[in-house]
Amino acid sequence: xxxxxxxxxxxxxxxxxxxxxxxxxxxxxxxxxxxxxxxxxxxxxxxxxxxxxxxxxxxxxxxxxxxxxxxxxxxxxxxxxxxxxxxxxxxxxxxxxxxxxxxxxxxxxxxxxxxxxxxxx
Numbered sequence: 001x002x003x004x005x006x007x008x009x010x011x012x013x014x015x016x017x018x019x020x021x022x023x024x025x026x027x028x029x030x031x032x033x034x035x036x037x038x039x040x041x042x043x044x045x046x047x048x049x050x051x052x053x054x055x056x057x058x059x060x061x062x063x064x065x066x067x068x069x070x071x072x073x074x075x076x077x078x079x080x081x082x083x084x085x086x087x088x089x090x091x092x093x094x095x096x097x098x099x100x101x102x103x104x105x106x107x108x109x110x111x112x113x114x115x116x117x118x119x120x121x
Contacts, residue, residue: 002026009073013042047071
């Protein structure tokens with residue numbers, strides 16, 4: 001699990017040390033050498049757990065998907081940001097965190113409690 005990129009969809013094999021990393025920053029934190037550059041990169045899809053290679057010099061829009069499961073692995077990188085929010089359960093499962101915005105019905109306005117026998121035909 002990468003702490004630098006929240007939505008990492010693939011792991012990348014470093015050509016210099018032949019180890020798997022989620023991003024280049026993970027490689028820099030754990031290794032004493034610099035990440036070597038290569039024209040062909042080896043990936044492992046985190047969805048289907050299968051490896052594949054891509055040539056970086058001829059990278060096209062169709063190459064943004066895993067060839068085995070069509071998982072879109074080229075996504076905008078999201079970095080973690082500090083935020084003060086209330087985390088709760090999915091509202092479809094537990095809706096106690098949601099505020100009920102409906103207004104209560106005044107019981108005196110109900111047609112069922114009034115005598116309407118003169119209106120009935």
